[in-house]
Amino acid sequence: MSRPDPAHTHDPARHHLPPARVLDIDPLLEDPKTRIVVCCGSGGVGKTTTAAALGLRAAERGRKVVVLTIDPARRLAQSMGIDSLDNTPRRVKGIDDSAGGELHAMMLDMKRTFDEIVEAHADPERAAAILGNPFYQSLSAGFAGTQEYMAMEKLGQLRARDEWDLIIVDTPPSRSALDFLDAPKRLGSFLDGRLIRLLTAPAKLGGRAGMKFLNVGMSMMTGTLGKLLGGQLLKDVQTFVSAMDTTFGGFRTRADATYKLLQAPGTAFLVVAAPERDALREAAYFVERLAAEDMPLAGLVLNRVHGSGADRLSAERALAAAENLEEPRIVDQEGGKAVLRNSPDTYNSSGSPTSETPAPAAAPASDGGSPAEDAENTESAENTERSVDQLTAGLLRLHAERMQLLSREQRTRDRFTALHPEVAVTEVGALPGDVHDLAGLRDIGDRLAANERELPETELPEAGTRPEASA
Amino acid sequence: MSRLQVVSGKGGTGKTTVAAALALALATEGKRTLLVEVEGRQGIAQLFETEALPYEERKIAVAPGGGEVYALAIDPELALLDYLQMFYKLGSAGRALKKLGAIDFATTIAPGLRDVLLTGKACEAVRRKDRSGRFAYDYVVMDAPPTGRITRFLNVNDEVAGLAKIGPIHNQAQAVMRVLKSPETAVHLVTLLEEMPVQETVDGIAELRSARLPVGRIIVNMVRPEVLDAADLELVRTVPRSTVARSLSSAGLGGARRGGRAERLVDPLLTQAEEYAERYTLEHDQRAVLTELGLPLHELPLFAEGMDLAGLYELARELREQGVS
Numbered sequence: 001m002s003r004p005d006p007a008h009t010h011d012p013a014r015h016h017l018p019p020a021r022v023l024d025i026d027p028l029l030e031d032p033k034t035r036i037v038v039c040c041g042s043g044g045v046g047k048t049t050t051a052a053a054l055g056l057r058a059a060e061r062g063r064k065v066v067v068l069t070i071d072p073a074r075r076l077a078q079s080m081g082i083d084s085l086d087n088t089p090r091r092v093k094g095i096d097d098s099a100g101g102e103l104h105a106m107m108l109d110m111k112r113t114f115d116e117i118v119e120a121h122a123d124p125e126r127a128a129a130i131l132g133n134p135f136y137q138s139l140s141a142g143f144a145g146t147q148e149y150m151a152m153e154k155l156g157q158l159r160a161r162d163e164w165d166l167i168i169v170d171t172p173p174s175r176s177a178l179d180f181l182d183a184p185k186r187l188g189s190f191l192d193g194r195l196i197r198l199l200t201a202p203a204k205l206g207g208r209a210g211m212k213f214l215n216v217g218m219s220m221m222t223g224t225l226g227k228l229l230g231g232q233l234l235k236d237v238q239t240f241v242s243a244m245d246t247t248f249g250g251f252r253t254r255a256d257a258t259y260k261l262l263q264a265p266g267t268a269f270l271v272v273a274a275p276e277r278d279a280l281r282e283a284a285y286f287v288e289r290l291a292a293e294d295m296p297l298a299g300l301v302l303n304r305v306h307g308s309g310a311d312r313l314s315a316e317r318a319l320a321a322a323e324n325l326e327e328p329r330i331v332d333q334e335g336g337k338a339v340l341r342n343s344p345d346t347y348n349s350s351g352s353p354t355s356e357t358p359a360p361a362a363a364p365a366s367d368g369g370s371p372a373e374d375a376e377n378t379e380s381a382e383n384t385e386r387s388v389d390q391l392t393a394g395l396l397r398l399h400a401e402r403m404q405l406l407s408r409e410q411r412t413r414d415r416f417t418a419l420h421p422e423v424a425v426t427e428v429g430a431l432p433g434d435v436h437d438l439a440g441l442r443d444i445g446d447r448l449a450a451n452e453r454e455l456p457e458t459e460l461p462e463a464g465t466r467p468e469a470s471a
Numbered sequence: 472m473s474r475l476q477v478v479s480g481k482g483g484t485g486k487t488t489v490a491a492a493l494a495l496a497l498a499t500e501g502k503r504t505l506l507v508e509v510e511g512r513q514g515i516a517q518l519f520e521t522e523a524l525p526y527e528e529r530k531i532a533v534a535p536g537g538g539e540v541y542a543l544a545i546d547p548e549l550a551l552l553d554y555l556q557m558f559y560k561l562g563s564a565g566r567a568l569k570k571l572g573a574i575d576f577a578t579t580i581a582p583g584l585r586d587v588l589l590t591g592k593a594c595e596a597v598r599r600k601d602r603s604g605r606f607a608y609d610y611v612v613m614d615a616p617p618t619g620r621i622t623r624f625l626n627v628n629d630e631v632a633g634l635a636k637i638g639p640i641h642n643q644a645q646a647v648m649r650v651l652k653s654p655e656t657a658v659h660l661v662t663l664l665e666e667m668p669v670q671e672t673v674d675g676i677a678e679l680r681s682a683r684l685p686v687g688r689i690i691v692n693m694v695r696p697e698v699l700d701a702a703d704l705e706l707v708r709t710v711p712r713s714t715v716a717r718s719l720s721s722a723g724l725g726g727a728r729r730g731g732r733a734e735r736l737v738d739p740l741l742t743q744a745e746e747y748a749e750r751y752t753l754e755h756d757q758r759a760v761l762t763e764l765g766l767p768l769h770e771l772p773l774f775a776e777g778m779d780l781a782g783l784y785e786l787a788r789e790l791r792e793q794g795v796s
Contacts, residue, residue, distance in 0.1 A: 043482020043617065044668075277777055279483075309739030313724070321722035391706050392718035394699045395740040398747055401698060404775060432749040434666040 023299030023424035025449040028268060029058040032165065035266035036155070037298075040171040042282040045274045046303040049435055049444065050428075051170040052080060054270075055103055056092075056438060057445035058166050062099035066164040070108050070151060070172045079437050080105050087112040089158075094438055104164065113150045133239060147172045148182075152258040159261060268298035271423075273416075275305055275409035280416045287420050299424035300416070301448065305409055306430050308402050315403035322396035325389045426450075472796075473657035473687065474606070475597045475650065477613045479621040479675070480661030481668040485692045487514040488778050488786065489661045489771065490614040495787035496796040498538030502609040505596050506531075508544040509589040510616060515542050520780055526550075528596075534787070541608070543596070550588040554643075586627040587644050594650045618660060618675035625651050625658070626682045657687030662761070664691060664754040669761060676764060688795065689766050691758075693773040704748045712737050769793045 028034055039051045048069050055067035066089045069077075080092045080103075087109035095103050118130050130136050151172055158167050261267065269290055273283035283300060290297045417425065428447045435441055476493060480486035487508075494506040505528060508515050513523045519531045524544040532540040599607040616624045631644040650656060660675055662668040672689060679686050699707070716727040716734040725732025761768055771789055774782040790796060 045483065274483075309742060310736050313736060317724070321719070321724050324722045325718065388706075388710060388714045389718050389721075391699075391703050391710060392715055392722070394703050395707075395715070395744055396719075396722070398698045398743055399740055401775070402743055408776070432746045433753050 021299075021422070021424040023301070023426040025054070025057070025426055026061070028298055029054065029063065029166070030061055032063075033266055034268055035166060036159065036261070036264075036268070037166065037168045038171065038262065038267065038269045039169065039272050039301075040269060040286060041272035042279050045272050045279050046428075047272045048170045049441070050270070050272050050301055050303065050448070051168050052105070053435075053441045053444035053448060055105070055166075055168045056080075056095060056441045057449065058168070059092075059101040059103035060096045060099060060442075060445075062101045063166045064102045064164050065166045065168060066104040066106065066158060067168045067170070068106055068108060068151070068154060068158065069170045070147070077105075077107070079435050079441055087116075089164075092438075108147070108151055108154055110147050110150045113154050117153065129239075152262075153254065156254070156258045156261060263294050263296070265296065267296055269295055270298055270301050272301045272303060274303050275412050277412055280412055284416055284419055287423055297423065299426065302413060302425055302427045304430040305413075305427040306402060306406050308399065308406060310399060311403065311406065313399060313403070315400040315407075318396040318400040318403065322393040322400070325393040325396070472610075473655055473685070474609070475593065475611050475613065475656040476687065477615045477621075477625070477656065477658040478661060478690075479615045479618050479658060480690075480692075481619070481663075481671045482617050484661045484663050484668050485778070486617070486661040487512075487614050488518060488783065489659075489690050489692055490612050491515060491518050492771075492783055492786035492790055493659075493795065494540045494610070494612040495532060495534050495538075495783060496790040497610040497612065498532075498534035498540045499787075499791060499796065500536045500538060502534075502538045503607075504538070504540050504610040504612055505608040506540055506542045507593050507596070507611060507613045508542070509593075509613065511544065511546065513544065515544065515614065518778065518780075518783060535784075543592075545589050545592050547585045547588050550592050551584075554588065554591075584631065584640065586624050587631050587640065587647060590625065590627070590651065591643055591647045594647045597650060597655065615658075618671045621658065621675060622678040622682050622684065625679075625684055652683055652685070654685060656685050658684055659687040659690055661690045661692050663693055664757045666753070666757065669757045673760065673764065676766070686766060689761055689764065689768050691761065691768065691770045694770045695754075695773050699744060699747060699751070701751075704744070704751060707741060707744045707748060712741070715741070769795060 028037070037051075037054060039047050039054070041047050051067055051069060055065045059065045067080075082090050082092065082105060086107060089104035089106040092103040092105050095101070114136075115131060118127050118136075122130060148171075151169065155167065155169055158164065262269075271283045271286050271290075273279040287297060287300070413425075413427075417423075426448055427450075428444060429450075431440075431444070435444065476497070478486050478490035478493060480489070491506060494504045498504045506515060508524065515531070516522060516524045519542070521531055524531075524542055526544060526546045526549045528541045528543045530539055531542045534540060593611055593613050596608055597606075597611045601607050615621055631640060658679055660672045662672040676686050712734075713727070715737050716731070719725075719733035719736055719740075720727035720731070724736060725734075727733050769790065771786050774785075
């Protein structure tokens with residue numbers, strides 16, 4: 001799904017160092033063998049937006065897609081024309097369906113998902129008992145791990161329904177990338193584990209009467225937990241666990257199944273990051289973790305990368321030129337006649353540079369001119385009209401800032417690429433504002449796939465025939 | 472001034488950095504602060520350029536004027552064992568529980584227990600006094616979970632208190648809640664001048680308020696310097712390209728004629744200015760939204776080269792100058 005890209009270097013509008021490998025988004029999305037795409041990464045890097053943009057792009061290329069978001073910003077839900085996403089996939093209107101695709105979106109409702117599992121697996125009476133259990137109510141409302149577990153549970157459900165040919169999942173905003181992979185297993189093993197069996201033993205044997213069958217060690221332990229949690233809570237836990245256990249035991253089995261689903265060939269992980277130290281450190285960590293878990297990594301989406309159309313002008317030169325323009329000049333205001341600045345440049349191509357300038361230079365007072373010049377500048381600062389020179393100096397300073405940002409981003413990115421040359425990367429140019437509508441998402445989709453589009457069409461393998469797809 | 476200062480914010484807004492800077496700022500003039508980490512990320516150690524923090528209070532920085540900053544990374548499992556030891560003198564039984572997975576279970580799954588332990592530990596540090604009856608720490612600053620989870624995190628004691636209707640956990644939860652809902656506590660929210668973090672801040676404040684948790688300040692982090700002002704941006708829209716080309720040329724950047732080096736710079740530079748203008752408007756709008764909230768609002772500058780120890784002290788100085796400490 002990626003290969004070295006000899007053609008990628010010369011887009012003058014977005015000049016970045018070429019990464020070792022370029023991630024081709026379109027073949028990935030178009031390949032009917034791709035059934036699940038998981039977007040993961042640390043918080044605040046645009047994960048959810050990336051998931052939505054990928055969903056839209058895949059749908060407009062003919063696939064029947066559902067995007068499972070975890071906690072979308074309201075604006076993002078609105079951008080897909082859905083004011084309030086809920087636990088059921090909703091069809092997104094207004095997409096280009098000429099290729100026969102569909103886009104559905106939903107937001108994970110942890111509690112609802114948990115309730116649905118209970119309702120699906122227990123008879124009504126037992127379901128009511130579980131749903132009314134205070135321990136269940138707290139657990140399902142989302143303590144550590146539940147969200148991750150439910151996201152995986154929902155993914156399993158969606159996949160089992162087989163109604164969509166591509167599921168794009170956004171991962172929960174965990175405190176670390178690890179939670180997402182760990183929590184299902186942990187929750188599964190807890191609910192299936194030794195402790196739970198100990199706790200459930202008395203309840204299964206008929207409540208308090210069963211206690212006497214427990215050996216001393218066990219009763220000491222439940223006794224301690226009872227003291228700690230309060231006897232009534234322990235009883236709630238016991239009732240809850242046994243009810244869960246007898247109705248649809250095997251949380252572990254479900255967690256394992258979901259885990260295997262993630263390792264399956266139809267799954268592709270995309271690590272999302274921004275070109276910042278911390279985000280890429282987290283991304284590197286995630287890449288290593290996915291490899292250790294045999295999870296199929298498709299590549300890295302590097303969001304909010306900056307470019308410049310004037311990248312031949314270095315930050316240093318831009319700053320020097322800006323200072324040059326901002327040097328205080330002698331200005332004859334009374335006569336309205338601008339005098340050439342005392343700059344050392346040898347400019348001579350088009351007459352007086354200030355002849356069309358609407359106003360005398362208003363150099364910032366902090367620029368430290370001589371007292372005489374300061375006095376004059378103070379006077380001219382009262383003039384509301386701005387000099388083009390001052391604006392130009394501002395443009396140059398802005399450019400210098402951009403170039404510094406660009407080179408920092410390159411350094412950060414290169415550090416990642418040096419560590420993980422095997423990871424294919426696609427860069428998404430930064431947008432000045434947020435996404436508000438489908439057009440905005442489409443634009444991001446274009447940016448996501450831009451690397452690929454720079455390649456000659458003939459080099460594209462046909463969908464479904466990529467050797468990697470069957471690997 | 473509240474003695475427990477909780478710092479939250481959307482992921483990526485730099486709340487750990489702000490929490491650390493606040494701890495430094497509060498530690499000046501011979502004061503002593505404790506900076507508490509609850510999410511096991513070791514972000515504080517990274518910021519202060521020290522090795523990973525153990526589960527023990529340890530001095531990590533000295534503030535101007537002789538103040539001291541201590542740091543503590545709370546490990547919920549160890550906190551639970553601590554707690555068991557303190558109340559039950561469990562000793563080896565505690566270790567047996569750990570072996571059984573009970574500690575793991577209790578801190579991961581048992582509703583809210585993990586969070587009670589974390590907030591409980593912080594509240595204990597707030598109330599702790601030394602032999603002379605002085606508070607052990609003048610301030611405790613907590614690097615808390617992100618905005619989306621902060622209310623549930625802080626309010627969890629309420630939930631546990633309702634769930635565990637009797638017993639030591641219940642009592643502990645009640646005691647912690649009394650501190651968290653009192654003026655002793657202030658919850659600060661860190662944001663950026665971008666739509667999503669601002670929206671999350673607005674929502675977070677509403678949630679905190681409806682849970683009767685005391686909201687403190689809004690801290691806008693990573694504010695970019697103003698390079699062009701409103702008048703410049705107005706001019707960007709109307710300025711003849713040729714005059715900009717001549718100006719660039721006069722600064723020594725090549726010819727101003729069509730196709731000249733200076734002339735070819737004009738379009739990309741104006742494009743960058745338009746992008747800047749779009750962001751400028753957006754930031755202006757977001758600042759207005761934040762101002763509407765009627766809370767103390769502070770702005771901290773962006774350190775383009777990334778945050779380091781020197782930057783941290785700079786932010787602390789900035790916070791002091793803005794009257795945060």
